[in-house]
Structures are given as C-alpha cells and as structure tokens.
Amino acid sequence: MKQYIFTALLLFSVSVAVTAQTSDENPYANNYIYWGYLSDYKQGQATTAFNAINEMLNANPPQKVISLPRELALVSLDQLLHDTDNDATDPFYTFINNRMRQLLKDLDTPVTKGLRIYKLYNDGFIVKSPKATIAIDLIPGGSNAKPFITDSVVYEIAGRCDALFISHLHADHANLNIAKSFAARGKRVIAPKNLWVGVDPLIQPMEVENVETHIEFEELDLTLHVLPGHQGNDYNNINVVEFHNEGTVAHTGDQWGTADLTWIDHVHERYDIDVLMPNCWVNDMERTIRGFGPKLIITGHENELGEHTIDHREAYWMTIKKMELMEDLNIPYVLMTWGEYYDYRK
Amino acid sequence: MNNLFSIPNRLLRTGLACIMAIGVILPVAAQRKASSSFDDDYIFWGYPNVYLNYQAKVAYPLINRMLQANPPAVKIDKNRRLALITLDQFLHDSDGMRRDAFYTFVNTRMEEMLAGIDQPVLSGVRIYKLYNSGFILKTLKTTIAVDLVPGGATNKSFLTDSVIFEVADRCDALLITNSDSKHANRDVAETFVALGKKVILPEGLWTNMEEDLLPVGSDTTQIVELGAMRLYVLPGHRGNAKNNIYVMDFHGRGVVAHTGAQDNDADWEWIDNVHSRYNIDILLTKSQNINLESMLTGFRPRLVITAHENDIESVVDKRESYWTTQKRMQSLAGLAIPNVIMTWGEAYDYADTGSPNISSSATKVMMNGTLVIERKGSIYTPTGKKLK
Secondary structure, three states, rough: HHHHHHHHHHHHHHHHHHHHHHHHOOHHHHHHOOOOOOOHHHHHHHHHHHHHHHHHHHHOOOOOOOOHHHHHHHHHHHHHOOOOHHHHOOOOOOOOOOHHHHHHHHOOOOOOOEEEEEEEEEOOEEEEEEEEEEEEEOOOOOOOOOOOOHHHHHHHHHHHHEEEOOOOOOOOOHHHHHEEEEEEOOOOOEEOOOOOOOOOOOOEEEEEOOOOEEEEEHHHHHEEEEEEEOOOEEEEEEEEEOOOOOEOOOOOOOOEOHHHHHHOOOOOHHHHOEEEOOOOOOOOOOHHHHHOOOEEEEEOOOOOOOOOOOOOOHHHHHHHHHHOOOOHHHHOOOOOOOOOOEEEEE | OOHHHHHHHHHHHHHHHHHHHHHHHHHHHHHHHHHHHHHOOHHHOOOHHHHHHHHHHHHHHHHHHHHHOOOOOOOOHHHHHHHHHHHHHHHOOOOOOHHHHHHHHHHHHHHHHHHHHHOOOOEEEEEEEEEOOOEEEEEOEEEEEEEEOOOOOOOOEEEOOHHHHHHHHHHEEEEEEEEOOOOOHHHHHHHHHHHOOOOEEEEEOOOHHHHHOEEOOOOEEEEEOOOOEEEEEEEEEEEOEEEEEEEEEEEOOOOOEEEEOOOHHHHHHHOOEEEHHOOOOOEEOOOOOOHHHHHHHHOOOOOOEOOOOOOOOOOOHOOOOOOHHHHHHHHOOOHOOOEEEOOOOOOOEEOOOOOOOOOEEEEEEEOEEEEEEEEEEEEHHHHHHHOO
C-alpha cells in the first residue's frame, strides 16, 4: 500500500512539475527575468547576440587583416554555434536567412572588374565575374523538413547563378533539388562521377581521369578545369574555375586523400591560381597551399551544424589559429562567414 | 577434459584481459597525447570539452581587449555591447566556472584594476565594479569596499587571496549589506580586520568576532562617521533578514547608495521616499529586480550602476546577464535616469559638475620633483594622505 501511495505521489509531483514548466508563461518576461525559463532565456540571449554580431560584421567586412571587432564577432558566433541549445532555433534561422537576404540583394549589383566571392553555408561559394555567376557546393543545410536557408531564398540565389559545380556526393555539398532547379532554368550542373546519373541532360556527372580534364563555357567566358581529388574512396572534384582575364579560383571540396597530394604538389606548375578555397580542415593545409600556390586563401566549411558533434564544427577562431601556423608562406587569407563577400582583383 | 582446456582457457582469459587493458589504456593515452598537441593542428575531433576549453581560452582575451578599448560609458557603443554579450555567452555556459580560462580572465581583470587603483581621484568618486555586488568607491581621501567577496569555492575562489589582500590594503573600510554569502565573506572581513581596517556589517552576523567589527542597522536610520565619509545605514531587508542599505556621503565628492540584496515589500513604504531625505548621485543596485522601477523612483539618483550580473554560481537562468540589464534599463528609459553597465574590474569616474554634492576638485602639481595633489590650499599624496 505504501508503495502505491509513494508511486502516486511521485507521479503527481512529476506531472505538476512538467505542467508548470510547459504550460506557464513567464510572468516576468517584461522584466527580462527568466528564472525557471531557461529555454526562453537562451532564445533571448541568442537573438540579442546574433543581432549584435550581424551589426558588427556589417560594420567590419572581410579583409586580409582581421580587426579586433570582427575577430570578436566571429568568436562570438563560434560560441553561439557550438552551443547545441541554439541548434534549429528561431534566432539561428533568422540570423542565417537575414544574411542570405543581404547576399541576394547584393547579387544584383554588377561586377565590373575582377571577382566577387560570396561565402554561403558550409562549403558553398558564389563567384561572380563581369560575365558569369557560378555557384559551388550550394546547399540549404538542415533537414528537408526544415532547411537552414529557406527554399525561396535558395531558389532565388540559384536563379541569379549561371551554373553550379559540385565537388562530391555528400549532402553537405550536394543537393539534388537545387541541382534540378538549375537544370529547370536551363543551367548546367557539373557533378562528380556517378552522381545523379540520368536525372537531367543538363546535370553532368564528370569522368575525371587526370589534371587536364576541362570544360569550356564560352557564353560565360570561363573554363572549368576539374582535378581528380578524393575524400576517402569517394570522388571529390577539385573545381578550378578560370574566369578569362579576371582571375582563377580553386575549390577543393572535402579533399582528404594522402595519395592525391603527390599531384596536388604540382598544381601551381600547371595553373595560375588566384584564390584557393580549401575546406578549413583539409588534409595537410600547408602542403595543399604550397601545391596550389595561390595569391589569396579563403577557407570554407567552418561551423557545419548538421551531422557533426561540436568538436567537429570547425570554428572561425580555429581557422585563424591554423592560418597563423602558415604565416611563413606569406600568402594572405580572408576569413568570411555566411552571406559575406570579398572583391578580388588580379 | 578440464585439464586439457585449462591452458588454452587461461591463455584466452589472459588475452582478453590484455585486450581490455589495451582498450582502456589506448584511449586515455590518446587523450593525453592529443591534449598536449592541439596547438600543432587545432583539430579537436573526439574532444568536445577540450574544444570548449580552448574556445574560452581564445575568447576571453579578445573580450578583455575589447572592453579595455571601450570602457564604461553612459552611452554604450556597439563594440562594447558585443563584448558584453559575448561575455554573457561564456558565463552562461553551464561548465563556465570549471574552465581555467575563466579564472585567468577574472584575475587578469583584477590585476589590471589594481595596477590603476593608486591613481588619485581628483574630483568626484571613482567606482570600481567587482564580482557580484562588490564595488570599490574611491575619492581623493577615502576608499571603501562594499560587499567584497571572492566568489567560487573556498578551495578554488574566483578572486585569489592576494587580490583580496591587495584590495583590502588599499581600502579604509569594508561595508557588508547582508549575511548572504554572495555579499558577505568572513575570510575577507578577517583580512580587513588584520590590516586594521573597519568592517561595518549587519547586526548578528559573525557574532564570535564582534569585537573586531562594527555591527550596524536597526529599525531606524543610523549615522556612522568614517573619516571623510558620513555613512547613513537604512534598515532594509532581504526577506526577513537584515539588509543594510548604505548611503555614503563623501563630503563634496558625491553621494552613493548601495542597496545590497534589498527584497522586502514592507520596506517600500520608506524606500519610496528616500529621495526626499537624501540627494543621491549614484545608485548601485542589483539588476535582477522585478521592482527596479520602484527602486529608481524611490532613490531618484543621477546615475544608476547595476550589480549582481553573471553570478556564475547560480543556475544558468538565474545568472543575470549584461544584455538583460541593458534591455531592462531601456524599458525604464522614461525615467530619464542614465545608467552605466560595468563588468568586473572596470572603473567609472563620476564627477558630474552639475551635482550639488560635488563641490570642488583637486589638481595635480609637481613639488620638488614629486607629484602631489593640491586641494583648497592643502597638499596630499596621490593616495590621499595629507602632507600639509
């Protein structure tokens, strides 16, 4: 009998506690007091912090020399994005979509000379020249049910691009719906071997046999050179995009194959790379940089919130530290976050 | 049969034991090896807590630099706002006080404060903010600590013993508002007593060392003369416990009130009218107060400096943050009382010439090659000691 009474009391107290927590509204929300309402507190803090970071980033755009306000904004962002309480919350969605809308607005501005390089979520980039706008590894992030970047924003971005190049098959680099949206608009998609075979004539899986594979895009005044990289056993196209007379960028995708380093060592002998866009955790960063011999580095893949636990969400401060280790190479780098751009001129 | 299998069985068991031992030893060894080699490549895969420790180690110095470049002001700019909200984030990490970088940050700020604390205050009062509700108030002649606590555990306090000693050594007295450990610390009081400094505290606290202390506070206002300061002790309460509200009149250098942990509805009757009795320049009051508006209208100060943010020993949702203080003060903008949000170790000089409480200022002069302070014909050392 005692056991029944104890169990009943226990169940009652648990249900009361749960009900109190879930059904009550914070009576002191107007006073900004959150005792007992941790989730509300965290959302308020994230909203305030994301806004302050956004303001600071807008006031301190990407440069070769990173200023204290910008560095603090990026570290503050790292802290927010490494607190799993902020994953898939409204403040995060608002932040990333606001930044994408800023990017969209800017994408309509013509580039008259050189290259404008936009950074998107994960390893996504858009490179815009006076004659072409190319997307690389453009994905929405998040789940199909609730992507980080909304469908409307992603498709508007796609609508402003002339072609999409995809490094490899992983979901944090390749998204079939986005590829289809490019094809539906009559735009070409260059994918790695065996990916999306037969989906659409404009979606072309590339057989890359050596470092001489290339495609001419005459109407866009550019040449795409596709180098045969790997991530483990998966094909990983390293896309070297030569915008005639404006500059050449190389995007390494998730390059992670030691065997490939033997030919990567010599890429600079064949191609005059202006901007190298390696994933920030690329296998042997120093050797990769030496191999490509770029004039500028812009890293990708920081703060991937999807599959990885926080120890593999590479932070902006880690990129700063890693690039400090490369100072002897005397190659400048620019650290960017989502929705930002940097103008490169030869 | 048993004998036949005994040797293979033993071998099997020994082998399994070895495999298990290797399975345990290898990850531990890997952890140790990796822990010492993160500086080589900044890859933390498999070590989330090491990652977070490192992130804090990187962030705190940046926050510190940004705060130094953007000191407290009535109008907070975006640089300072970002530094404070970033600090809020790190201090609302539930493991925040277990990270070494936190201790380094707090004590670095204390050392920086101590490095500048001997600079003379020529006019008005300089306010230093310390952990929780702790403050130091310094004028040319007087230095008072209020609710100075080290924070943290006895065996690992946030503020080191040497910091507490250095602060106590520079102060004339310690005022304690109430008995709560977030405001009162016996070791700190003993340090003051050992240095021959006065300790003023609520009646009934630490009765076995009463001969060294000056208990004050009753049902009516008390007045205590402390050298160049007159102290009014108002009979506040934290719940039913005594909470001395101190009004410090620094005779021509400003009037400062500290409300401690005031929290008792019955006291509003007289708090509502404090302004009719005292002309307050600065109100030091806890931010986490659903009756903050009533407190401000009762005291009607010329400036508010909030206290008690980021009490990291409380659960996360009770650690008041700088951003909530800012929002709260914005919601009270209609009162037209300016506010300054400060963090640990920061100083703010209040020398409002418009205040009738501030009557004169001193000047620095060189006398026989030595810097001295001249005020109303008298000469003082930079630390306020009268020479002639």
